[in-house]
Amino acid sequence: MGKKYLRMTLNERIQHINLAINFTILVITGFALKYPEAFWVSPITDVPLGMTFRGFLHRLSGVATLTLGGYHLLYLAFTERGRQIVVDMIPGWKDAVDLWETLKNNLFINRPAKVLKMGRFNFREKLEYLGLIWGTIVMTVTGCILWFKEEWLLFFPLWTFEVARAIHFYEAVLATLTILVWHFYSVVFNPDVYPMSWAWINGNLTEHEMELEHGLELERIKAEEKGGSVHSNEGPKAGGGKVYPMQEGREKLSIKGIYGMVQNFNESIKNWKGM
Amino acid sequence: MIWRKNKAWIVPLGILSLLFFLGGPGETAWGGNAQCLSCHQDKDLAKKDARGKKVSLYVSEDLFGKSVHAGISCTDCHTRILDDAHAGKGVKEADRKVDCGACHEMSEKLFKTSVHSLRAEIACKECHGHHYIKPLTDPRSVTYRTNLIQTCGACHPEESEQFGGSIHGVELSRGRPNQPTCTTCHGTHAIRAKSDPESPVHFRKVAITTCPQCHAAERIMREYRFTTQPVRSYYDSFHGLSYRGGDAFSANCASCHGVHDIRPSSDPKSMIHRDNLQQTCGTCHPRASENFAKGKIHSVASIKGEDFGEKVVGWVRVVYILLIVMVIGGLTFFNFMDWLRKTIDRKP
Structure with a gap:
């Protein structure tokens, strides 16, 4: 096993799991309203008050997601790591080039394939993160219109409510499909990480994974290490440790031990060359 | 043509017809x-x-x-x-008591399940009369469609009076065909209490079968220059979607249009008259403002819609569907190529 690189701190992993759970609840309870006769909705519709509870849960999860978004904004603003995330997340011309070159590599237009070195967040991640922000804003605004219809309809005509309803639905379709197609490819079905990228559980990427996806960042870290400075993505230096003090120490007795075993097993499956 | 030459077939036919004419009304009749x-x-x-x-x-x-x-x-x-x-x-x-069920088995069977039989002391004769029963199609029959208002009204005067003033009742009295009468919604022999889930006027059935049996029927609605749009639009509205999922608190047809006293929106007494809409919405949405009740309720999104809002929603839909197809299609294509390349590159 090579060197591990911290990808997500415990705080970020908790944020991620939080979002994943809330997003799933929102998707299920949301589409359960649009397709009430679908077979998978029967656990909701067969229960007395099921639809009422569905609505309540949808709003609750919406509020939770919004709260998480608010927390994430504070995290981005008031921790050094967060501020670095913002800086690294800004999309640039290089991302477009990376995307284009990846496509050309994959279509065998570039022969031999160009080795692409991408930064801390590659174009895949930037696209998804920015899409997530966009989606959260759209869903929050339209969702609040639908929730507080009495207040909204004090000032706006009824058709704006219908527009909000349509946008809320289609944006949900878009977001769900994006997660299924884009995110699940990046972290599950991508042959480089299959059966799963473990970063969301143990927070680490292997050196091999870093090379493939974040070559530039790997070079930067290595240069920093050679230069003797402490690499900056290993937890907070500033902020008084208030935002994520649980990172040190608890990492030792974390789930990593259990999942490390599974991970080793998976790695041996992955590296299996046949008999 | 053997049956023309050989006339022997006349004999059994003759015997059969003799039996038919003589055997029918016996002495007892x-x-x-x-x-x-x-x-x-x-x-x-x-x-x-x-x-x-x-x-x-x-x-x-x-x-x-x-x-x-x-x-x-x-x-x-x-x-x-x-x-x-x-x-x-x-x-x-x-x-x-006369046992009508001896001949009218099915009616008897259905009637035994009805609220009239289970909770009230009512027999066949209360609705059908006794010695001078006329066929259902006879306009003099007490169970003829237009006469049912009086027949049922004998015991249910309030509902009967309300229905008589409603658009359904008025059109029924004018003799318009396919106008609903009491039995159209409530059923005939097996009339059940509205709390009974089997009843056609149970809240779970009202907007699924009872009202749509006519209001989702293209032919009937065309006859009255209506459309089936309200039903379609309801099913796709929040009220309709939640109702379809079994939400007991969600509005159905009767919540806004009334029950026996359904009137057209042009009637000032109507629940959906423009002056009464705020109150009607307000029964469930107490904070409903004056503006809340304005606008087209039964709208169907379409870029060719009559209403401005319908057009806007229609365009939003078109734009979003294009966006979804392009974005998701693009992402799928990109990822599939990525997967293909990585699979090809991978040495077995």
């Missing part, structure tokens, strides 16, 4: 009635019931002869009356 009517044709014939109230025992031969049951004898229904001594022996013997 008319012979018995004459015996009964010899007394019961007397207009003054009466008895006293348990409360001492006078009950006429007169049966008009003329009217009975015109009823749908004219072909059967008195004793077919009044099976307990064995001989003409019943009058002398006392009222009890003749007082037995």
Whole structure:
């Protein structure tokens, strides 16, 4: 096993799991309203008050997601790591080039394939993160219109409510499909990480994974290490440790031990060359 | 043509037709009635019931002869009356209920499940009358569609009066075909309480089968220059979607349009008249403002829609579908290529 690189701190992993759970609840309870006769909705519709509870849960999860978004904004603003995330997340011309070159590599237009070195967040991640922000804003605004219809309809005509309803639905379709197609490819079905990228559980990427996806960042870290400075993505230096003090120490007795075993097993499956 | 040359087939046919004509109305049919009517044709014939109230025992031969049951004898229904001594022996013997179910099996079976049978002391004759029952299609029948308002109204005066003033009732009185009468929504023999999930007026059925049986029927709605759009639009609205999922608090047709007293929006008494809409919405949305109740409710999103809002929503839909197809299609293509390349590159 090579060197591990911290990808997500415990705080970020908790944020991620939080979002994943809330997003799933929102998707299920949301589409359960649009397709009430679908077979998978029967656990909701067969229960007395099921639809009422569905609505309540949808709003609750919406509020939770919004709260998480608010927390994430504070995290981005008031921790050094967060501020670095913002800086690294800004999309640039290089991302477009990376995307284009990846496509050309994959279509065998570039022969031999160009080795692409991408930064801390590659174009895949930037696209998804920015899409997530966009989606959260759209869903929050339209969702609040639908929730507080009495207040909204004090000032706006009824058709704006219908527009909000349509946008809320289609944006949900878009977001769900994006997660299924884009995110699940990046972290599950991508042959480089299959059966799963473990970063969301143990927070680490292997050196091999870093090379493939974040070559530039790997070079930067290595240069920093050679230069003797402490690499900056290993937890907070500033902020008084208030935002994520649980990172040190608890990492030792974390789930990593259990999942490390599974991970080793998976790695041996992955590296299996046949008999 | 063997049947033209050989006329032997006439013999069995002749026997069969003789049997048919002779066998039909037997002696009992008319012979018995004459015996009964010899007394019961007397207009003054009466008895006293348990409360001492006078009950006429007169049966008009003329009217009975015109009823749908004219072909059967008195004793077919009044099976307990064995001989003409019943009058002398006392009222009890003749007082037995007529068992309509002996012939009308299905109606009897359905009626036994109805709220009228289970919770009320009602028998067939309360709605259908007794000796002079006319067929359902006869406009003089008490169960003829336009007469049902009076027939049911005998016990349900309030509902009957409300219905009479409603658009359904008015159009029904004008003799328009396919206008609903009491039984269109409530059913006939198996009328159930509205709390019974089997009842067609149970809240779970109202917007699924009861109202849409006409309002989602293209032919009927075209006849009245309506569209089936309200039903379609309801099913896709929040109210309709939640209702379809079983939400008991979600509005159905009757929540906004009323029950017996459904009137067109042009009628100032209507729940959906522009002056009453805020109040109607307000029953569920107490904070509903004046503006809340404005605008087209049963709108269907379409880029060709009549309403401005319908057009906007239609365009939003078109743009979003294009966006989804392009974005998701692009992402899928990109990832599939990525997967293919990585799979090809991978040495076995």
